[in-house]
Amino acid sequence: MPQRVLNRIHAFLVLLTERPVSLYAAAALRIGYGLLYLAFLLREFPHRDEMWGPGSPWTPELARQMYDQSGWASVLILSDSRVYFEICYAVALVTCALFLLGWRTRAVSVLFAVVVVSFHARAIFMADGGDNLMVLMAVYLVFTACGRRWSLDARRTRLRASAGKTAGPHGGGVRNQLRDARIILITVLHNCGMFVIAAQVCFLYGCAGLYKVQGPKWGNGTALHYVLNIDVFRPWPELSQMIDGHHLLIAVVGYLTVLVQVAFPFVLFGRLKYPVLIVLLGMHVNIAVLMGLPLFSGAMIVADAVFLPDRFYRAVGGLLRRTVQRAGVMRAGAPPGTAPAAVPQQPGPAG
Template sequence: MDRLGRLFALLTERPVSLHAAAVLRIGYGLIYLLFLLREFPHRNEIWGPGAPWTPALARQLFDQTGWASVLTLSDSRAWFEFCYVTALAVSALFLLGWRTRVMSILFAVVVVSFHARAIFMGDGGDNLILLMAVYLVFTACGSRWSLDARRLGRRATPAGGPPSSGGTLRDELRDVRKTLATVLHNCGMFVIAAQVCFLYGAAGLYKVQGSFWGNGTALHYVLNLHLFRPWPMLSQMADGHAVLMAVVGYLTVLVQVAFPFVLFGRLKYPVLAVMLGMHAGIAIFLGLPLFSGAMIIADTVFLPDRFFLHLTHLWSVRGGRVRDAVQVPVPPQK
């Protein structure tokens, strides 16, 4: 009963990982904004009326899969351009944290619509961004490092005023709303953490079943895939160190399988550092920056608020030292 009571208090009394939720909002908003800007010259061939996968074909698939997309509401080019500009604006506003409750819903609609419109062109990174966009709707991802937080901070009244009665219907409704928002936020963050654990655990277990990962030659074949070889000289140079590649392959499998079991101890920090290096290698050697960025941002859900507060403190101290160094002393007046 005590454990159930502590679990209930954890879910209802205090929102957890508000800074991590803000990092998720900023990260995924920035990644999707850059993604849309990168594909801007090719937007019509991927999602527009001029795509080989026409809106009519997409609607036929929606009847079978249950997907939906605002891009297929009309076949006109003007409607598509309006949707694309709106998606850019929504991604930017979601990144900045302006009216985050509304923008999080619109951002999820944008991601789902673009993903469903060209569902055969996505990869693991697109799937993860889609899931995270839906999960972030239920979180208080605009409570920190956002325009909403800045606006609420300016409106905050100084402490020391007369306490409210707390017995009115308005106060009770406000408490219920606060408790409901806290429960939704905490459940959303727990679901995000569970999603990342399932992802790593499943990836590691699938690798264990493969013979190439067992004999240490998997990365050799990965580095020789022509579709995922943006820097051939760099891939060839890395492939020349067979022992090192075998060690990296074994370490990758070990870390992914052990990931869900080290999250409640200090071992999670070196494991997260190894994951960071692994995804950086995927982005450089395989040319998958979108997937790597989505995974790196997802990993931040396991970092506590004190970690981000410490980084903020170091940043402010460093900024203060820089300002003091460049400040020109004013000579005293005679």
């Protein structure tokens, strides 16, 4: 029995220090959150001064007073100049784009976290659950190797490898030891970061489900009726009223929501997690449409991607490549369903 425990501990340490896990999931998180925040900043571009700039009702002086008490910080209040704010906004847009593309990801991820925290802290009273989750994930991703896949960094590494410029075992023993220690440190930080992200999502769903269980309206199946009749969260009143008319559907969806959220942390190590993730995807899409909370729903959908294995992302990547190749063949004039002609084999040298 002790030997079995020791073997498991050894296997865990090997996994923690020698192999970075969920590299594709980390890349999906990087792309998802970079794209979400870039779209968010572009959408609010006409209102940027009222939300975060010197013209905001929540003035920089009021923000400084709050930061002295709350501990928050923001680079946006370092100066009250409008020119400074516009420069910060332009830098934020560029940072989100570079983070999305995975260019110098290790450094850009730090800048992305600073951008997200700064904009969140500058308009903290306008934030919702999606903004809070975005802040947490931006900080967590700093510790992950989220630029190893689907990034400009990964492309540059492949080009160097194909050109034979990969770093070999040159240098003295101390240099090799330092390089190995750096690799182990990066691997451990990445694995711990991915574990914290997964734990954060589990904690979020578990707490949300347990909180709903305590409410009588969720217990009697009428909670969604009240949700659909909140004027602030009804971008499509006619659609909300139409759905609210189906009382049985409202009750079933309410009970299913509570069940899925409470059960979520317990189904992650089996195949049952896939239908649960599909149900959660549908739930977040409905929240985005019916309640007008696209940023919150998008942040939750991207967070759920951490639980998909790398083989899923490789399969999706292969499917996309085949789709692009078929589209290229069709644009070239080949009839649909026709495979591209194979290149005839060239004759080798005589003899």
